[in-house]
């Protein structure tokens with residue numbers, strides 16, 4: 150039975166963040182019932198644009214900007230009489246709907262879209278006591294299963310977790326070193342639809358077991374391997390919960406299968422605006438490629454739904470891994486929800502408008518959802534038949550010229566189908582025991598009873614995800630090689646700039662731990678509590694000490710004195726404080742006046758020649774925050790407008806700067822390039 154249904158869309162507005170508050174950000178969003186209203190900021194109106202507010206109506210518009218209280222557990226709930234939408238309300242509106250559909254046997258997909266820092270992860274995963282849709286849904290699944298009283302009905306739940314990073318699909322339930330180099334292939338079979346060949350599927354039988362799998366996947370995210378400076382926004386993360394209901398009741402034997410896809414997309418801002426270069430730019434382009442492909446798919450599907458495109462027009466799903474994977478969710482047979490996270494600040498007006506337009510298009514998409522009541526036996530039989538057909542195609546004589554590639558492709562398809570068949574024939578009990586073995590193997594590999602360091606990250610979700618233990622004797626810290634199985638790999642291998650091959654050594658003597666840099670250059674980039682190491686001098690480490698190697702910041706943990714979570718949750722240690730401490734320890738940054746004097750070069754872009762004062766403030770603020778030796782590029786997002794007066798002032802300052810240059814020669818500042826949408830300013 151097929152049912153036509155639209156993609157459900159919700160918008161959520163977060164509170165101002167610290168930076169926006171510091172810059173006296175202007176609120177430019179309002180909600181009225183399910184409608185989101187975007188006010189045109191004065192500078193946009195000045196530029197002659199239509200200043201009428203823009204209104205978009207969705208299934209829900211969540212006001213999470215203000216009006217909340219924080220309870221004793223740290224949970225943000227609505228203050229009496231306020232319209233604040235808390236995590237529970239968002240789950241009740243959309244998460245519950247997804248689970249109800251899964252119970253009926255529909256495939257479902259819920260994804261979060263929005264610019265970096267707009268609140269996608271907050272809605273999907275949540276932070277601390279403010280659990281998001283993913284953990285609440287997992288908990289609810291096992292609550293519902295636990296409430297079942299029908300002895301003939303059993304449930305099987307399996308989880309897989311992948312990320313799409315630089316257009317490669319990576320299995321997050323496999324440690325980075327054990328993954329195939331080019332990631333996993335997305336395949337399509339008549340019977341299985343779109344699937345990821347060879348992806349790990351873990352059987353789970355309780356909330357703690359699913360939580361452990363998600364935790365393991367989160368630890369294995371790309372940020373884990375490229376370390377601390379990458380943030381969660383670099384990759385798209387897809388958690389798939391395979392939910393099967395098996396009925397043994399007489400006359401009703403059969404099963405319903407639902408795939409629940411929960412997708413946290415990468416930040417949607419454009420790479421060009423962030424001033425990124427090198428690997429970051431490559432990531433940015435890959436994110437852009439998949440997100441713009443997603444935009445094209447949404448546009449085409451919306452056009453089809455509105456009769457603007459022909460019903461048989463090709464939808465460009467194959468343009469990126471992300472759209473291929475979401476093929477069923479968009480325009481397919483799945484029940485789909487999209488949550489768009491937006492910033493409330495007028496400085497993000499353009500991005501917010503683009504997100505709202507995206508969302509407006511997505512709500513027009515029509516899917517044809519159908520219940521998946523395919524008995525396993527039938528599916529296995531059909532898969533065998535599909536495989537047989539493929540074999541016959543491959544087997545008929547030697548390939549003709551030009552057919553070799555096709556043959557290789559078909560053989561890969563056969564192998565993938567055979568693997569899928571083998572997987573399908575395993576019993577759930579077998580899978581559970583395999584999953585338990587995988588879990589215990591992991592526990593053994595991480596000995597946190599030993600003194601260790603755990604990473605600190607701007608993103609709390611990624612904090613303490615990377616730990617290195619110090620056994621009795623010497624542990625080497627150094628630049629890890631990219632090659633697998635390198636026997637000379639240091640125990641603490643950090644693949645980030647500024648780390649030497651042999652950077653430092655940590656010595657554990659009966660529980661007393663010291664750190665020593667191997668040469669003067671390494672000493673200058675190794676810090677304990679913000680102070681650089683002295684060449685050849687060993688420093689004792691104590692519980693809670695911050696240890697930094699280049700850009701990687703860790704906290705030292707003595708298990709006999711407490712856990713890393715206690716240090717973080719109590720506020721004793723934080724990324725922000727550690728970063729600040731480091732900046733003070735490094736070459737002191739220039740003052741605002743000095744910085745202003747150093748903004749000397751403006752490259753006007755067509756129609757938008759000059760920076761506006763607020764943009765300059767923002768830029769100076771960003772420069773100051775980032776003026777450390779370790780930053781090469783200042784990531785900056787701002788929209789600036791014409792201001793002749795300011796440009797004249799800048800030119801004057803440039804002249805003054807030239808004069809001051811000679812005087813300032815004794816102090817060397819790093820060169821930064823800040824790129825905004827309309828102007829580029831350099832410091833010298």
Ligand SMILES: Nc1ncnc2c1ncn2[C@@H]1O[C@H](COP(=O)(O)OP(=O)(O)OP(=O)(O)O)[C@@H](O)[C@H]1O
Nearest residue numbers: 163213264265266267268269270271381382415416
């Ligand atoms: N509804 C909300 N209520 C309170 N705080 C929020 C809300 N939404 C987001 N935040 C806060 O805003 C910050 C950024 O949110 P979040 O990490 O979810 O952004 P994101 O869109 O996932 O970013 P990224 O693309 O980098 O992963 C976090 O500190 C988060 O706690």
